[in-house]
Amino acid sequence: MILARGERGRPFGRALALGVVLAAAGQGSPEGLPAAQADDRIVLGVDRDDDDVDGRPDAEQDVVAPSTDLFELALPKGKDRTIEVRGDVARLLVDGRPFAGSVIPAGAKRVALQAVRAGRGEVKAFGRTRTIAAIDVLPIDGQGQRVDPARSHASLERTPPERLPADPYAKSTNPDAVRFVVVATREDLPPVVRVTGRAPSGAIVDRLEPLMLGAVACPDGVDASLACASTAPIRVVPDEIDRNHPTVRDRSVRAELGGAVELALISDVRKLGGLRVAGPRASPLGPLVRYRGVLRVFLVRPRPGGPPPVGGDDAGAMVLARADVAQASTLWGACGVSFGPPAETEITIVDPPRPHLVALGCDHGLPAAGGGKVRVRVDGREIAVTMEKGTAPAGAARVLATAIASAGFVARVSDNATIAAGARGSSDVLVRRKSGEPALVEPPASGPVSTDALLTACIGRVELEDGLQHFNDIDAIAGTVEERALIKALDDGDPSTIEVIVVPSFAGSGRIGESFIGADGGAVRNVLITDRAALRADRASFALAHELGHVLLDDPGHPDDFGRDTPTRLMDADAANGTAFGPRRLLVDECARALRQSGPMAAVPLLRPWPLAPLGKER
Numbered sequence: 001m002i003l004a005r006g007e008r009g010r011p012f013g014r015a016l017a018l019g020v021v022l023a024a025a026g027q028g029s030p031e032g033l034p035a036a037q038a039d040d041r042i043v044l045g046v047d048r049d050d051d052d053v054d055g056r057p058d059a060e061q062d063v064v065a066p067s068t069d070l071f072e073l074a075l076p077k078g079k080d081r082t083i084e085v086r087g088d089v090a091r092l093l094v095d096g097r098p099f100a101g102s103v104i105p106a107g108a109k110r111v112a113l114q115a116v117r118a119g120r121g122e123v124k125a126f127g128r129t130r131t132i133a134a135i136d137v138l139p140i141d142g143q144g145q146r147v148d149p150a151r152s153h154a155s156l157e158r159t160p161p162e163r164l165p166a167d168p169y170a171k172s173t174n175p176d177a178v179r180f181v182v183v184a185t186r187e188d189l190p191p192v193v194r195v196t197g198r199a200p201s202g203a204i205v206d207r208l209e210p211l212m213l214g215a216v217a218c219p220d221g222v223d224a225s226l227a228c229a230s231t232a233p234i235r236v237v238p239d240e241i242d243r244n245h246p247t248v249r250d251r252s253v254r255a256e257l258g259g260a261v262e263l264a265l266i267s268d269v270r271k272l273g274g275l276r277v278a279g280p281r282a283s284p285l286g287p288l289v290r291y292r293g294v295l296r297v298f299l300v301r302p303r304p305g306g307p308p309p310v311g312g313d314d315a316g317a318m319v320l321a322r323a324d325v326a327q328a329s330t331l332w333g334a335c336g337v338s339f340g341p342p343a344e345t346e347i348t349i350v351d352p353p354r355p356h357l358v359a360l361g362c363d364h365g366l367p368a369a370g371g372g373k374v375r376v377r378v379d380g381r382e383i384a385v386t387m388e389k390g391t392a393p394a395g396a397a398r399v400l401a402t403a404i405a406s407a408g409f410v411a412r413v414s415d416n417a418t419i420a421a422g423a424r425g426s427s428d429v430l431v432r433r434k435s436g437e438p439a440l441v442e443p444p445a446s447g448p449v450s451t452d453a454l455l456t457a458c459i460g461r462v463e464l465e466d467g468l469q470h471f472n473d474i475d476a477i478a479g480t481v482e483e484r485a486l487i488k489a490l491d492d493g494d495p496s497t498i499e500v501i502v503v504p505s506f507a508g509s510g511r512i513g514e515s516f517i518g519a520d521g522g523a524v525r526n527v528l529i530t531d532r533a534a535l536r537a538d539r540a541s542f543a544l545a546h547e548l549g550h551v552l553l554d555d556p557g558h559p560d561d562f563g564r565d566t567p568t569r570l571m572d573a574d575a576a577n578g579t580a581f582g583p584r585r586l587l588v589d590e591c592a593r594a595l596r597q598s599g600p601m602a603a604v605p606l607l608r609p610w611p612l613a614p615l616g617k618e619r
Helices: 015-024 314-335 393-406 481-490 532-540 543-553 588-598
Strands: 041-045 071-073 083-086 090-094 111-115 119-125 128-140 179-184 192-198 204-212 227-230 235-237 252-254 260-264 271-278 291-293 295-300 346-350 357-360 373-378 381-386 410-415 427-432 457-460 498-503 513-516 527-531 607-609
Touching: 041 111, 041 271, 083 090, 090 119, 111 128, 128 271, 179 192, 192 252, 192 271, 204 252, 295 314, 295 481, 314 346, 314 532, 314 543, 314 588, 357 373, 357 393, 357 481, 373 393, 373 457, 381 393, 393 410, 393 427, 427 481, 457 481, 481 498, 481 527, 498 532, 498 543, 513 543, 527 532, 527 543, 532 543, 543 588, 588 607
Parallel strands: 041 128, 235 252, 295 346, 295 498, 498 527
Antiparallel strands: 071 111, 083 119, 090 111, 119 128, 128 179, 179 227, 192 204, 192 260, 260 271, 291 607, 357 427, 357 457, 373 381, 410 427, 513 527
8 A cells, every 4th residue: 555655665566456455445446546435536637738739738728628638527407507616626617718606607518627736625516516536647757857747748768678776766867767656645546557658649559557656755845735656667668679678568658759658547548647758858959859851762673664672562562661661760759850650751663764874984083085075875866075185074074964955855964072082073964854754875876985085984774683783981972873873863852851762682792771961072962772681671770760860960970980889779880689679779969969960950951840739630
């Protein structure tokens, strides 16, 4: 049973057994409600949260929307419309507005009670008197500080599973876990509760029940007539791997970014209290709430008309791709970052593009020796230009683009950064028909594309049946010609979106994902490529979430490139572990860097604020 105020005890014994014992003793019921005259009691949670997300606690608002936090009183059918609320634990609402009168107006449509502080009260309504049992819930963080339900939030767990200390209610170093202190009169304090995790839609994601409470000293400011009990620190986790780890499964609950975690009596739909779920409550940038990035996903067939790169057929490929995006959002939710509802993600299954790109300078970027020609056929029409001595690849590309445009096509030049082994950067000429689709660029009917002794020219071909030719440390800043031909064909011209390209495989072995970032200064940025093996690795590697990390952090490196190997971190270079100790954790400093480099104040914002909405009313 609950210990006296000021004493500290262990959590209650087995919850179900305890409920039965208390019920038999006349002290409680298996549902966590006091048994005596349970039908005459109105049990309410103090309405501290902010269901309509207007920045004010619901219990302080002048107009309160209908909610399960309220207790609706049935309007009388007879003439007696008198009502009296005794005590100060609840206020009367008529059509959502506080009401101080004693007779309900004839035109009223809704009459409800709203708890405003813990304790006991009474309501005499329409000839019947009932007891009000108001129960308060105070979320407490690891440092023993209160978490304001209206102005703060719960955050998804960023710490691997850890054992509780001997005193489960002592301060801890876990920055995310929250314990819920339940405050009520001694006779109204429940022995067990239920914790529910919700999605932004309001749908139930998970339930943790029955959850035992242990007696604790009440926090400062709680009336001396009340008693307190606490849950163990609750971990709000993103998936069932974290949820079901044996060390923490009795105090972990799944929820989604933008959703909520709520505490209630067993078998009662009305919550006693809770918190919304958002990003870290504390960071170098202050509290992080929620941000949204936009992904454009392309599933590239190995050949025109071939099967998709994953999933067996188009329908299966779309299912796998949406699940991969959802999984990435799940992990990045620890930073308050989402990529939106998976159903809204733009996903397209495409053929590999026809050859449409001419690379001047190829990889090495040497200037023209002079006197040679660059010749290509565009949709069967041969185009030739002569290169003067000393013409750099950038100049040569513009000479060729002008000639192609004069032939009735649309030609755009894209300059690439200089690779480690290059004299200058190469430049690509991208050719499209006036209708907007890529033109077919081929070598001349005879002879090489470039006859210049130094200035090379290559036609970009995307041939995925032998794997995508990928960059290495030498040309990572620009990518290979094949990579550029693929990526630039899919470019939408919007730098604030992230392109995700899924191919059947990479050439060679060992690579399952790569990314192009802004910090490199190349023409290709905010793009990542994964393959079938990345999806097959699934939660052992979290390849999509990892590569998104390179883009959002604007950093090509890994923490273990220069420091201690920490295989629990998402950005670890080579970890592969499908357990709760695998590569899935993000540090708060990484969250802050992602917002600095890619947030609303960045030169190219990839993440935009996504304010919380009332549950079930997501925008």
